[in-house]
Amino acid sequence: MHIKDDPSSDPITDLLILKTPDPPKATGWTRLETDLNHNTVFDNQTAIWLYFTKDKRLSVNPVTSIIIKEGDSPVVGAEYRRLPVDLNEDPITALTAKACFTDVCYMDGWERVEKDANEGVIVGMRIYLFYQRKRNSPPVTDIVLVLDDQTAPEGYNKVEVDLNFVTFRGASIYLWYKTLSNPSEEEKSTAIQQVAIEYGQNAVAPLGWERLSVDLNSNHDGKGGFGEPTFLFIQRGYHGELLEGVRDRIIYIYIYN
Numbered sequence: 001m002h003i004k005d006d007p008s009s010d011p012i013t014d015l016l017i018l019k020t021p022d023p024p025k026a027t028g029w030t031r032l033e034t035d036l037n038h039n040t041v042f043d044n045q046t047a048i049w050l051y052f053t054k055d056k057r058l059s060v061n062p063v064t065s066i067i068i069k070e071g072d073s074p075v076v077g078a079e080y081r082r083l084p085v086d087l088n089e090d091p092i093t094a095l096t097a098k099a100c101f102t103d104v105c106y107m108d109g110w111e112r113v114e115k116d117a118n119e120g121v122i123v124g125m126r127i128y129l130f131y132q133r134k135r136n137s138p139p140v141t142d143i144v145l146v147l148d149d150q151t152a153p154e155g156y157n158k159v160e161v162d163l164n165f166v167t168f169r170g171a172s173i174y175l176w177y178k179t180l181s182n183p184s185e186e187e188k189s190t191a192i193q194q195v196a197i198e199y200g201q202n203a204v205a206p207l208g209w210e211r212l213s214v215d216l217n218s219n220h221d222g223k224g225g226f227g228e229p230t231f232l233f234i235q236r237g238y239h240g241e242l243l244e245g246v247r248d249r250i251i252y253i254y255i256y257n
Contacts, residue, residue, distance in 0.1 A: 015063065092192045095140065096129075113128060127163050129232075193235050214231075
């Protein structure tokens with residue numbers, strides 16, 4: 001990767017990484033033409049594409065520093081933001097949730113989705129989603145949110161934590177997810193790779209992500225409630241295996257702006 005300092009050009013304001021064999025075009029974003037996994041020694045390795053934008057509506061501050069670190073929790077300055085794609089990661093294989101009184105809410109062996117599902121609720125618990133990536137375990141291929149007495153799809157696993165726990169809003173919301181023990185190549189290609197939470201009624205799905213339609217702070221109908229409008233986003237796109245001895249290397253890109 002090469003970086004050029006050109007005072008005559010507008011600064012880069014954000015970066016994006018996508019794992020896909022068919023990189024899409026996106027208005028306002030420029031894709032580097034080189035696959036970051038080009039000429040690797042891995043069989044069936046997923047193509048990784050780096051995009052950049054100069055759109056100041058996304059960030060008024062320019063990107064001034066980029067670093068690449070190995071490990072899930074490397075020593076990185078608090079001012080850096082991690083791009084949510086491990087360059088060597090496996091798909092998600094399990095999901096759960098935990099209710100806590102404060103934001104100090106973690107689970108050993110699980111990675112946390114960093115935003116609280118109960119944001120803006122005066123009476124209620126902090127609810128955080130967690131996920132795992134276990135080698136040789138069936139990948140998660142779908143996620144749904146079920147309200148109140150709605151019937152969950154057959155064959156899905158229930159996360160036994162009400163995402164509206166102790167909010168007194170009336171609507172119970174449970175996350176259900178599906179795993180496949182022997183997925184086809186097509187099913188592997190749409191396995192869940194990332195999950196995220198974003199706030200705001202007009203939250204727009206970032207490039208390569210899908211927004212689930214249920215507001216996690218909803219009151220019975222899944223469309224509105226008492227807290228900050230909160231939506232779950234998922235990113236699909238697992239396409240291959242990495243060689244033994246390399247799969248344990250977790251690699252992230254961090255940016256500062």
